Amino acid sequence: MPSRHSPPPLPSTTTFTHGHHRFQTLPLIIAGSLTLTGILLILVTLLLYRRLFKNRTAPSDLISNSKSPQHYQCRRFSYSQLRRATNSFSHSTHLGHGGFGSVYKADFPNGGGDSLAVKVMDTSAGSLQGEHEFHNELSLSSHLIGSPHIVSLLGFSSDRRGRRLILVYELMANRSLQDALLDRKCEELMDWNKRFEIATDIAKGIEFLHHSCDPIIIHGDVKPSNILLDSDFKAKIGDFGLARVNSEDLDTRILIEEDEKRKDLVVVAVDDNGSILEETESVITVFEEGNVVNLSPENSGISVLTETVVSPGEKSRLSPENSAVSVLTVEVGVASPEMMTSIPSPETCAVSVLTETGLSPGAASGLSPGSSSKLKVGSKRDWWWKQDNNGGSRGGIESGSVKDYVMEWIGSEIKKERPNDNKEWINSGGDGESSSVSKKRKKDKKRKPREWWKEEFCEELTRKKKKKKMKRGLSSISSIDSWFHRDRDDDASSVRDQNLNPTKRKKRNSIDWWVDGLSGELKSAMGKKNSQDSGLWCDVNVQKSGGVSSTPSMRGTVCYIAPECGGGGVLSETCDVYSFGVLLLVLVSGRRPLQVTASPMSEFERANLISWAKQLACNGKLLDLVDKSIHSLENEQAVLCITIALLCLQRSPVKRPTMKEIVQMLSGASEPPHLPFEFSPSPPMGFPFKSRRKAR
Numbered sequence: 001m002p003s004r005h006s007p008p009p010l011p012s013t014t015t016f017t018h019g020h021h022r023f024q025t026l027p028l029i030i031a032g033s034l035t036l037t038g039i040l041l042i043l044v045t046l047l048l049y050r051r052l053f054k055n056r057t058a059p060s061d062l063i064s065n066s067k068s069p070q071h072y073q074c075r076r077f078s079y080s081q082l083r084r085a086t087n088s089f090s091h092s093t094h095l096g097h098g099g100f101g102s103v104y105k106a107d108f109p110n111g112g113g114d115s116l117a118v119k120v121m122d123t124s125a126g127s128l129q130g131e132h133e134f135h136n137e138l139s140l141s142s143h144l145i146g147s148p149h150i151v152s153l154l155g156f157s158s159d160r161r162g163r164r165l166i167l168v169y170e171l172m173a174n175r176s177l178q179d180a181l182l183d184r185k186c187e188e189l190m191d192w193n194k195r196f197e198i199a200t201d202i203a204k205g206i207e208f209l210h211h212s213c214d215p216i217i218i219h220g221d222v223k224p225s226n227i228l229l230d231s232d233f234k235a236k237i238g239d240f241g242l243a244r245v246n247s248e249d250l251d252t253r254i255l256i257e258e259d260e261k262r263k264d265l266v267v268v269a270v271d272d273n274g275s276i277l278e279e280t281e282s283v284i285t286v287f288e289e290g291n292v293v294n295l296s297p298e299n300s301g302i303s304v305l306t307e308t309v310v311s312p313g314e315k316s317r318l319s320p321e322n323s324a325v326s327v328l329t330v331e332v333g334v335a336s337p338e339m340m341t342s343i344p345s346p347e348t349c350a351v352s353v354l355t356e357t358g359l360s361p362g363a364a365s366g367l368s369p370g371s372s373s374k375l376k377v378g379s380k381r382d383w384w385w386k387q388d389n390n391g392g393s394r395g396g397i398e399s400g401s402v403k404d405y406v407m408e409w410i411g412s413e414i415k416k417e418r419p420n421d422n423k424e425w426i427n428s429g430g431d432g433e434s435s436s437v438s439k440k441r442k443k444d445k446k447r448k449p450r451e452w453w454k455e456e457f458c459e460e461l462t463r464k465k466k467k468k469k470m471k472r473g474l475s476s477i478s479s480i481d482s483w484f485h486r487d488r489d490d491d492a493s494s495v496r497d498q499n500l501n502p503t504k505r506k507k508r509n510s511i512d513w514w515v516d517g518l519s520g521e522l523k524s525a526m527g528k529k530n531s532q533d534s535g536l537w538c539d540v541n542v543q544k545s546g547g548v549s550s551t552p553s554m555r556g557t558v559c560y561i562a563p564e565c566g567g568g569g570v571l572s573e574t575c576d577v578y579s580f581g582v583l584l585l586v587l588v589s590g591r592r593p594l595q596v597t598a599s600p601m602s603e604f605e606r607a608n609l610i611s612w613a614k615q616l617a618c619n620g621k622l623l624d625l626v627d628k629s630i631h632s633l634e635n636e637q638a639v640l641c642i643t644i645a646l647l648c649l650q651r652s653p654v655k656r657p658t659m660k661e662i663v664q665m666l667s668g669a670s671e672p673p674h675l676p677f678e679f680s681p682s683p684p685m686g687f688p689f690k691s692r693r694k695a696r
């Protein structure tokens with residue numbers, strides 16, 4: 001029997017099913033992995049994109065992108081290394097406090113025992129100004145190499161989030177001149193030779209910026225807290241946060257470039273046989289527009305002054321309290337072409353400050369729409385109080401609050417120093433009017449505290465004027481314009497005037513000098529609260545509690561800044577020269593530019609260092625200005641320093657010497673300077689009178 005063959009085994013269903021299954025799932029797996037890869041790719045791209053483009057202007061990104069040649073000049077420090085070196089930025093390593101943060105001493109025991117100074121700027125509050133200064137310093141650092149009179153910037157760093165920006169400098173063991181001379185009163189600085197050496201070092205430092213750097217660098221904030229002293233009290237200039245390259249220098253380069261472009265365009269146009277006129281015209285238009293932008297301070301000056309035409313009706317609606325407004329109007333009405341084209345000065349600003357504060361809300365609202373331009377004028381002229389556009393507010397202080405604060409502060413401080421008796425304070429020989437004034441004041445208890453001192457000055461001055469006019473047989477009293485106007489004229493010429501007319505000088509008692517000071521510097525005083533070296537100082541040590549220093553995002557610091565450089569005025573070398581002049585006076589006198597003492601009325605004439613120096617020069621008593629604590633004084637050198645300072649403080653920038661000339665004078669390489677004519681102590685004799693007398 002044929003054997004029954006078992007049928008060949010069928011392919012196992014499981015194998016088949018498995019193969020089939022594999023066949024089916026493979027595309028799924030591929031698709032899945034592809035999707036996953038795609039998602040991953042998208043995520044990575046997104047992450048990269050975020051890292052690259054998120055907050056492009058964030059400090060950390062700017063630091064990581066710091067590929068510019070300038071930034072290679074200094075090293076990037078690791079944040080954790082700096083944190084360790086400063087003991088987590090502890091108080092024990094704290095060296096000082098500035099406008100944007102603190103400076104700490106960083107010790108590197110493993111790095112050869114070196115110590116450095118670390119300036120930490122906290123930008124978490126959102127202030128762009130600190131960041132701006134950080135980048136400004138970094139970008140200028142490469143130009144600042146090569147002078148022994150400039151503090152070296154060694155590096156930078158930031159925390160991971162870029163909120164803390166750090167600049168690393170060489171350590172200056174004796175910290176700032178402000179600190180050593182005015183606060184700590186270091187014994188080493190009581191030696192005249194040391195002070196003269198410091199003056200020469202600073203002059204050489206600025207000379208380097210103005211005459212050896214390419215492009216020229218303008219420091220823009222020369223003041224004692226930016227002068228740092230090493231262990232031997234040798235001075236170096238620091239803090240280039242507000243420094244600029246000379247805009248004129250740049251302008252000239254731009255002009256040349258534009259000129260070349262224009263030529264190129266003309267050539268191209270000729271080649272193309274196109275309209276030459278059209279091409280060249282468009283370039284010129286752009287060119288002119290550029291100039292208009294550059295000249296804006298002057299232009300705004302024109303618009304400010306031309307806007308302020310007030311009808312007699314408007315004037316009559318102004319209350320006597322608002323006389324400051326009418327003063328401004330009159331002043332504006334008679335504005336000379338020169339005035340109209342000049343950059344608004346701190347003085348004109350001071351007028352506007354008083355104008356604004358002098359207006360009661362009612363008075364302000366009572367002005368017609370046309371006259372509201374006056375208020376606009378005030379605000380336009382308010383540049384002195386305002387922040388630089390590029391930084392917003394330093395520490396978030398609004399211009400208004402800065403102004404209010406300073407006005408209030410000055411008022412309150414003078415009030416503190418004022419003897420109880422108003423008569424005594426205003427005028428020791430007070431009359432019946434003074435007592436009536438004080439009675440009125442008692443009644444007027446609700447008056448804002450900051451207003452009393454303004455009114456007091458105005459009342460006092462009006463009274464004086466009234467007396468004068470009565471003598472001259474004039475019955476009417478004019479407004480308080482005299483003391484506003486006095487400062488409009490050159491300080492120097494007014495000083496000269498008094499010099500030529502001793503009778504006139506006699507009549508000016510201490511309050512006049514004080515008012516001169518107010519109109520010159522104090523009225524224009526502003527700055528951030530607790531300004532350490534705003535130059536303002538009261539013996540009551542208002543801000544000794546470690547206040548911050550200079551002015552918020554302003555060009556330079558109050559009292560040190562040249563009148564023509566503030567509020568967007570063109571910054572030039574002459575601005576640094578002016579600041580150097582103030583610094584020199586501070587160095588010689590060992591005091592701040594503005595110092596309200598608790599002393600009697602006679603001290604007021606010394607409150608303003610600049611006015612006082614001018615007054616002493618006219619009286620031939622320059623040496624009275626010298627710090628009494630100085631020993632081994634060289635009289636000739638002291639007179640030389642004060643004379644140079646007065647030359648630097650001339651209101652006309654073109655009259656000021658250059659830093660090169662100053663260094664030559666200080667080093668004895670050139671003839672010692674003569675006092676500016678207006679400050680010469682002995683006025684030239686009047687030849688006509690002499691000859692007439694002879695003829696008789």
Ligand SMILES: Nc1ncnc2c1ncn2[C@@H]1O[C@H](COP(=O)(O)OP(=O)(O)OP(=O)(O)O)[C@@H](O)[C@H]1O
Pocket residue numbers: 095096097098099100101102103117119151169170171172173174175176178179221225226228238239548549550551
């Ligand atoms: N390189 C340094 N070495 C030692 N101390 C320093 C150094 N740099 C700054 N300081 C100290 O820290 C203080 C603060 O300096 P910083 O430059 O931050 O502010 P400032 O110049 O006083 O004010 P502002 O920032 O308004 O110009 C200085 O007054 C000084 O005493």
